[in-house]
Structures are given as structure tokens and as C-alpha cells.
Amino acid sequence: MSLPHAILGLLNYRAMTGYDLKRDWFDRSMRFFWPADQAQIYRALERLVEHDWASFTVEAGGDRPNRKVYSLTADGRAELTHWLTTPAALPTVRDPLLVQLFCAADIADDDIARLLAATRAEHQARLDNYRRIQAQLPTLGSGKRLQLWQLVLGNGIERESSYLAWLDHALASFSGDPEPNGSRPTIALTTP
């Protein structure tokens, strides 16, 4: 049930339409740690209203389509506070690359190295993107909110950095070249 709660959390910042939620939050930031498309957002809003966690008022939009502006009810605010202070289940890991490696005993080292290199490029791109966002974060908020956003972004940067370090370790053992030493952080991948 994280999507409805995520939306509660965003509506707590300000009252919004489904369109606003998607454009201002899911397309920009939420998608990096909880993606949802338009259809999911509108259906989640319906469910929030059913639970009486949110309500909406219709604003006739002159030339534009009518806007359904959603805001939290008292129940919704209580539910949000409860959810925000209750530990959630850990995310399940589901990584196709690990499945591929697990089953790759019959694949040539060269092919494995190519697979790793291609994956590396995508993780590097992700990390670069996170760093670009990090550079402009301070212009988008301040105070505790900024602190929290930096923390969340920091998780992504840490995650991708460590994935890249692991990929480099893996690449070193499947490509002909010996592992260049000193350039990368050493990681503990062998039995202690």
C-alpha cells in the first residue's frame, strides 16, 4: 500500500490534482524511488476518497478541463502520520543481471564481460543523473525538507556507486586485463 501513502504524503505538502501529482512529483522525483504512471495515480486517488483519507473539490477550469483538487481529511492526516512512523517491509530484490550471472556457467568470459560492461554504462548514467540533480537540489527546497531530500538522493548515489564498484570487481575477473589497482575502492567480496 505504499502508493496511496506516498500520495497522502504529497497532498500533505499542498492540495493538488492528479495531474499536478504526476507532473510535479512523480515525473520529477518520486519516480526514482517509487514510480507510478498516470492511471495508477488516478486510481489511487479514488481509493483515498473511498477510505475517507482524502476529499476533493471541483474547480471549473474556464477554458481548461475541470480540476479535481484533492486534499487530506483528518483521517488521512492521522493515517499518514501512522504510516510515516511505522517500519515498512524491505524492498524485494529482483535484478535480472544477477539471474543472468547465476546461470552463465556455459557462457564465454568475453560474453559475460560484454554483458557487465553494458550494464555498467547504464548504472553510470543513472549515477551521473543523480549527481546532476544533487547539484541543483539546494535551489528546490530548504530546511528539514531539503535535508531529507538530500538524504534520499544520497541513498541513490551511494547505491549506484557501490553497484559500480561491484561491477568493476566483476569485470576485472572476466576480462583479460588484470585489475588495475589503487584506482578503485576495495570491496569485501571474498570470504573473511
Added chain:
Amino acid sequence: MSLPHAILGLLNYRAMTGYDLKRDWFDRSMRFFWPADQAQIYRALERLVEHDWASFTVEAGGDRPNRKVYSLTADGRAELTHWLTTPAALPTVRDPLLVQLFCAADIADDDIARLLAATRAEHQARLDNYRRIQAQLPTLGSGKRLQLWQLVLGNGIERESSYLAWLDHALASFSGDPEPNGSRPTIALTTP
């Protein structure tokens, strides 16, 4: 479509029933990077047969229920090789804790610290479990297969270690105590 391919990869090791797949692979190792329950496995096997990537023979099981023993067809072997050498889409990140932190501006630091500490305990347990498995891995395989399994497990260990480092950083900024220095690896969570 990773689950059918994962099963192709396992059937490539040896011909098996759905029950074997679950008991010997999904319950033990696959679940750490591609979980699937019994219903999903049996339905995936049906799909493999439809695609003509696998076929089965029925073994009358005397006292036990009949066994449908699945093995790869030539097409299935070709499909597996192709999949194993083709880069897959990166896993989507969907982490409830990050949603909670992103929306936690109105929550007291103490409550945030409690949330982080509870999550920390679960990630620590995961890491401990990975390390236990790592210690006994060499008894379960050898050669290239062992090398690959160590690599996959190393990914989990690296992932959880780095998540813990990030959590410690986060905890330090939300609990009263100043961050004890020197005990933890420094991570780059501030703008360069």
C-alpha cells in the same frame, strides 16, 4: 520475462520438475535476487512448453504423485544463450523507506531515528544471512559456477553493506548523538 528465462537457466543445469525448481533453487538461492512462488513457477513452466522452449515427460511415481520432468528443447537452449548475452533493463527502484523520508518533514527527528533504526536492524539481518551463506558456498559448488555464485552473493553483501553505511549516516543526522568519526567508511553524500 525474467522468470521464464531464469527457469530455462536452471533447467539447463539439469532436467527437473516444478517441485524441484522450487525446493532446490527458488527456496534456497533464487529468492534472494528473483523470488517466485510455486504458482508462478508452474505457470511459467506451462508458458515454456507453449513457446516450445521446454518439454516434459511424465514419470509415474509409484507411491508418490506423478512427476512432470521438464528439460530444454533446442529452441530453449538457443533462447537461453541469447538472453544470457543480452543486457536486461535495470531493476526499478521501489523503496518504501525512501518514500517515508521524502515525506517526513513534519515528523519529529526522534521518530525518524526510530524508523531508521528499525530498518537498520532488518538490513543487518539480511547481511548476516548473506555472510552465513558465503561461508558455506564453497561446499556447494566449484569452478566457474562457484565463481559466479560468489559474485552474485557478493552483490548482495556489497548492497547491504552500503545500505547500512548510508543508514548510519542518516541516523547520525537524526539522533541526538554526534556522528562518531573514524568507525565507519566515509561516503560521499554531500555536493562535491
Added chain:
DNA sequence: AGCATATATATGTGTTATCATATATATGCA
């Protein structure tokens, strides 16, 4: 004797997630 567990497969159902399409109007650009 009764109960849990193991072997083995099958199906029903609900929830989430993804993708596509429908509707209606306004603005800006080539």
C-alpha cells in the same frame, strides 16, 4: 491415533503495475 511434514501438481482470486486509448480544449511553432 492424530498431526505435521514431504512429495507433486493445479487453479482461483485479488492486487499492482504497465500500456494503450479516449475525450476535450488551448497554445505555440513551423
Added chain:
DNA sequence: TGCATATATATGATAACACATATATATGCT
């Protein structure tokens, strides 16, 4: 003029995942 894009909501369809239950038999434990 025409086409893409933005504003705004709604729904249909499918795939993937999760959870529960059904069936049938054997063994081992208390």
C-alpha cells in the same frame, strides 16, 4: 493551416505477482 504539446480526467486490457485452497499419498513424530 496543421501538428505537437500542455492541461485534465477516465477506462480498458494485460502482465506480473501474491496468497489461498484443492487433491492425493506416504512417512515420521508425539
